[in-house]
Each structure stands twice: as C-alpha cells, then as structure tokens.
Amino acid sequence: MQIIFDESQTRLNLMRAFAGESQSRQRYYQAALIAQQQKLVSIERVFRFTAEQEERHAMVFWKFLKDSSGGDIDFTAGFPAGVFEDIQQLLDSSAAEEEKEYSIVYPDFARIAADEGFTDIASKFRMIAEIENTHNMRFKYYGDLLRNGKLFRDDNVEQTWMCLNCGHIHKGSEPPNECPVCRAAQGYFIREYEAAFTSSEM
Ligand SMILES: [Fe+2]
Ligand SMILES: [Fe+2]
Structure with missing residues (x-):
C-alpha cells in the first residue's frame, strides 16, 4: 500500500x-x-x-x-x-x-x-x-x-594515443610532448580506446 x-x-x-x-x-x-x-x-x-x-x-x-x-x-x-x-x-x-x-x-x-x-x-x-x-x-x-604515473605512459610500446584536439593518432609507449599536427600539449592525449565514438567495428 x-x-x-x-x-x-x-x-x-x-x-x-x-x-x-x-x-x-x-x-x-x-x-x-x-x-x-x-x-x-x-x-x-x-x-x-x-x-x-x-x-x-x-x-x-x-x-x-x-x-x-x-x-x-x-x-x-x-x-x-x-x-x-x-x-x-x-x-x-x-x-x-x-x-x-x-x-x-x-x-x-x-x-x-x-x-x-x-x-x-x-x-x-x-x-x-x-x-x-x-x-x-x-x-x-x-x-x-x-x-601510477600512467596517464601519459603505457607498458605497451604499440599503444595508440589520440589527440583530443585534432584527432591525430600516435603509436608508442607515450604520447608526444606536443601534437605534431595541431601543437596541442601532451595533456590532450588519451588512449584511443578511451575516446568516444572510435569503434573500429563500424
Ligand atoms: Fe555520479
Ligand atoms: Fe548522480
């Protein structure tokens, strides 16, 4: 009730x-x-x-x-x-x-x-x-x-990072200090799989 x-x-x-x-x-x-x-x-x-x-x-x-x-x-x-x-x-x-x-x-x-x-x-x-x-x-x-100091560092040397500013993809254990395309600072990079709308299954 x-x-x-x-x-x-x-x-x-x-x-x-x-x-x-x-x-x-x-x-x-x-x-x-x-x-x-x-x-x-x-x-x-x-x-x-x-x-x-x-x-x-x-x-x-x-x-x-x-x-x-x-x-x-x-x-x-x-x-x-x-x-x-x-x-x-x-x-x-x-x-x-x-x-x-x-x-x-x-x-x-x-x-x-x-x-x-x-x-x-x-x-x-x-x-x-x-x-x-x-x-x-x-x-x-x-x-x-x-x-753990892993925000911009990964054990996988083939890790894929994406610049959140321009979408540039970088492979390596660390993203670059500066995006080679748009000059955004390292803080713009995330692991590609953390980015929205990036499914490769599409
Ligand atoms: Fe919440
Ligand atoms: Fe909530």
Whole structure:
C-alpha cells in the first residue's frame, strides 16, 4: 500500500537526492576547471562528462517532487566538503562519494521507497545507483592512472594515443610532448580506446 506522498520519507529522500546530485554536478564542474588550468584535458573531460550526467539525475529526482510544488521541504543531511586543488585528491574523493551513493545511500532510499509503496521511485533510485557505480569506476580508473604515473605512459610500446584536439593518432609507449599536427600539449592525449565514438567495428 502506498502512503501519502507528503507524509513519506521518500519525499525527503528525493529532495536529499536532488540536493546531492546538484552539488555533485557543481563539484565536478569545478574539478573540470582545475584540471583545465593544469592542462589535464582528459581529466577535465571526464569531470564535465560526469557532471552532465549528474545534472540529468537531479532532474529525474526533481520531477518526482511535483506534488509538493509551492512549499518548502525541510530535511537534514550531510554533504561532502571535498574542496581540493589537487587532481589526485579530486579524483579519489569523487570516487569515494560515488561508491557511497552506489553502495549505501541510494540502495537505502530505494528500499524505503519500495516499503512506502513508491515502486517507480524505488526503481529510479536503483537504476541511478548503478550509474553512480560506473562513475565510481571511471574516477578510480583515472585516479589509478595518475597515481601510477600512467596517464601519459603505457607498458605497451604499440599503444595508440589520440589527440583530443585534432584527432591525430600516435603509436608508442607515450604520447608526444606536443601534437605534431595541431601543437596541442601532451595533456590532450588519451588512449584511443578511451575516446568516444572510435569503434573500429563500424
Ligand atoms: Fe548522480
Ligand atoms: Fe555520479
């Protein structure tokens, strides 16, 4: 049986989730700017890409609050204060946040929503939790590359790198210091398989 929305815990959790997603989006945009200043273009793109997805999550939760339109929703909640300038710390703290959302926060919200009879909302919490896990893995992947000095270095001497500025392909264990085509700095290079829309199966 479904309880009255305005008396539900789910209503508060939706507002918590909306606030959390909105803040994640803002934090990742800020992290993208810091990466940009440090000329780490792939990391900048990772943060922007993820920030846009967080924006969509915020909208999904926001729309469920339509029935409470016009009023205020009061709640207490904790939010991460990950104010760092260091890219390693930004990647690591972002991965930790995502892990918590994926493994604790959203599964809890989903369970409560299901108990209160809001099956559609419960299912959205579960699906978005799965997405947060992909964010977690994405931040961990780049965090590990950076930590291990592998962002611009690979054990494979035949590794294929792509310049994100012009698309130039370079083979070797490291990308060039400067793109020979467009003169973009090394920070523009990523492994080709990390780039979007580069499937050779087409
Ligand atoms: Fe999200
Ligand atoms: Fe996320």
